Amino acid sequence: MAGMTRERRMTRSTNSSFLTKRRTALMAGVVGLAVAGVAVGQFGYGSTPALAQATTAAPVTAQSFSFADVVQKVTPAVVSVKIKKDVSAQQMAMGGDDEFGGADVPPQIERFLKRFGFENGQGGPGGMQRMPRGGGAGERRVVGQGSGFIISPDGYVVTNNHVVDGASEVDVTMTDGKEYTAKVIGTDPRTDVALIKIDGKNDLPFVKLADGAPRVGDWVIAVGNPFGLGGTVTAGIVSARGRDIGSGPYDDFVQIDAPINRGNSGGPTFDLNGNVIGMNTAIVSPSGGNVGIAFAIPSETVKTVVDQLRQDGKVARGYIGVQIQPVTDDLASGLGLNAAEGALVAQVQPDTPAAKAGLKSGDVVTKVNGDAVKDARDLSRKIGMMKPGASVALTVVRDGKTQAFNVKLEQLPTDQQMASADGNGPATHDVPRLGLQLAPAKSVQGAGAQGVVVTEVDPNGPAAARGIRSGDVILDVGGKTVSNPSDVREGLAAAKAENRKAVLMRVKGEQGVRFVAITLDKSKG
Template identity: 75%
Template sequence: MTRSENTTSVTKRHRKALLAGVFGLAIAGVVAGQFVPPANTPAFAQITTSQPAGTFSFADIVEKVSPAVVSVKVKKERNDQVAMGDDEGGLGGNVPPQIEQFLKRFGFGQGGPGGPGMGPRGPRGPGGRSVVGQGSGFIISADGYVVTNNHVVDGADEVDVTTTNGKDYVAKVIGTDPRTDVALLKIEGAKDLPWVKLSDTAPRIGDWVIAVGNPFGLGGTVTAGIVSARGRDIGAGPYDDFLQIDAPINRGNSGGPTFSLNGEVIGMNTAIVSPSGGNVGIAFAIPSETVKTVVAQLRDSGTVARGYIGVQIQPVTEELASGLGIKDAEGALVAQVQPDTPGAKAGLKSGDVITKVNGEAIKEARELTRKVGMMKPGTQVQLSVIRDTKPINVTLTLGQLPNDKVAGRSGGQDEDDGGPLAKDLPRLGLQLAPAKSVQGAGSEGVVVTGVDPNGAAAQRGVKTGDVILKVGDKAVSTPKDIRDGLAAAKAENRKAVLIQVKGEQGIRFVAISMDTKAKG
């Protein structure tokens, strides 16, 4: 061997030794740091490991938590032609329509890829028949309370659960919450069952996770990955706050748990995105915080009662922030305050921006919906609000969210807006008429009877039939009032002016840039 070859060989050996040492230290850090269980972790889930230094395995964790993971089998007597499961690659059974719509935005749908849903179809017969579907779940108490997805057990006449050691139990549906897709079951006559704890700590992006469930009816299946993202809104509902994970999840994993490295449940698997019908590394889990809050109410009363302020809100965009005269495009903008609600009684006003709830920052509008919706009616909360560019505090007691909400709708006939806008004001591109002059439009505001598709208002989503209620902070009843409001904003050197509009989706604010000039 030449001197050069010998030097190269020594260098490679040193490099390997260095890498092995670094890897060993990293793994030792994981084993020594992450595997120390908190004091309140269930006894059976205490994780210890005798793994040699420099090696790593999920085996110790899986051995401890798997006994608490169950396969959920549901049976329904049905007379229609819709089965609870679906053939290879389908959405699975009873997938919430909102999630299905989300998947279709990616080009997926029935007969194609979708959520994990339930397992394969069960036996079917003519007329009234038994339809069987399968999902996953996990035991959260020694006396047999089991958590799964609402869409797994929705409409079930009979529910059975099977543990990883093959024991079968009959379960009763205690309560369900379609808004968050959470359901609570109870194994009848159970005692001393193994159980797992819902985590009190949110995972970080990049943390290891382990998923255990019943994909395609193969109970006790274990996969691993990391947390890919947090706070995902997939359009499933107003309380979306999904964890995105890349641990392989497939049909039948719905309702199954995702564990952290200390053996606690950090989320419940609910949906996947899949062009092929199989796993491609994009799965969504309901955070343990949401599951814990919902389960507590289901356990107490079988239903979920949500907190309610009584305001319609919208996100604060950069343009809206400019129009409001505030620095940051954060918080929830109050578009409308419903009469005789907690918000109205506490003095909230249209145009207020809610920035904090009990001292916790509200970065975007849906955070307010989620935080308030997870609180019980009767809870007293303090809101930090920006009103007319000044911070104020508002204290109120939450009411109970009504089951049904109806959005107003307006219409009108085309009429001229009463004359061109001044040259130094924005050109809205609208034909307008007083609401009281348009049948069915009510007595407040100005109806949009025509829209120029190239105008500033059309670019902000204003449509024929919408009703303009305010320009800035002034109520309007004629087209002239709108021009006067634009002129006032111009005089105050505003970069944008806020227009309050009522349409099919309720009341919202629209920001019109003051730089959009009339063409003549």
């Protein structure tokens, strides 16, 4: 509300002066490109005679360069999405009462924003307005506005899940002012994609999802409904690709610097051919307005999710049943790998596709169907975008040798639980080389029947430096299972005898099972 108030208080003369300066600066930049001899590529969109003629016009100059043709082509397919939902007074209190409140920000995005010190409600581009419901005092009607885009003439519309989440009514407004009622076909909270549909139409304007990924530095055009103002167009470039903002295992965002604000949620970002390269979903902003850091879901992800939502109304993801972690330089050294690439299997869940195929903890998955796996996140994304029942060829490095495994994917479970067994009475032993006090897991209540429990950690020791904490359970050292402290000592001695720079320990803690590489001190016996 504060941001809108400040904007409304600006005088007409101030606005005019500011806009004049901005226009001058932007034109100067374009002139600079022309003087420097930098060619600005002609648009390659459209197939109508008028558009074809436009693309064969005179060479682009500072005076003729414009996004107008592509904007004219795509904006009829960009819509405003308004939703209504009923919530209790208690829910309203939890969500806050600001005009553009935090209810629009999905929880995973909110966690990302808090890492940068931004408060709830400052990061999501889709503004929410709360209005009293004409009825009982215990409930209110929430009215939310976002954006979307039509992908077929029969009225399928793509938007963000967090725009339509919990909606009791969905209305779509076209750029020409026509309004339609829409229904939610399906949503996917994991990728923040939703599909809605306008019924009874077969001649609506639509846009196409791009087949390929944009390059960093490519021009892009964003169209949306910021602050409920209606169709608004902004331009910028692709700032980065493959961004992980901590929203989930399938993060692969396109970062753009086109001005994106609240209400742009679900809106499309186009390339200069008029194809959708991404759907806007989040911004980073300390003030609630644009600062040039926006994130869009790439078109490849949108296309994969929408195809399933259109067919089944939900998304079923592939699952192989492993806990994985990134391969760090230390882990690569401990595993004898040439580079810190791929995904390290920390644990294989019993009776899962991975277990049936023969995968083991310590394996490093380097390829999926011949495509290189960059890291653990990349493997999660590749498997998660496949359907259950598909057969997948995995390339795995085990004990320094490359092996191939065929895995038939199953459906990702909704909940995964871990069980532990009981035991009794600890007896600890010191392992000075690691800075740890250890005890057999079976002697510690609640630690389980396998491994060795960490009962005390020297804060200045090498184990503490690698994140090992009291309560962690060491399952194996150097690839061999351990059941008492002497097994740990023997594992360290064996690694030193083989002249390894580091020894790998598989450790179970609050964050699940992971591998930890401990650098060996050659000076100690």
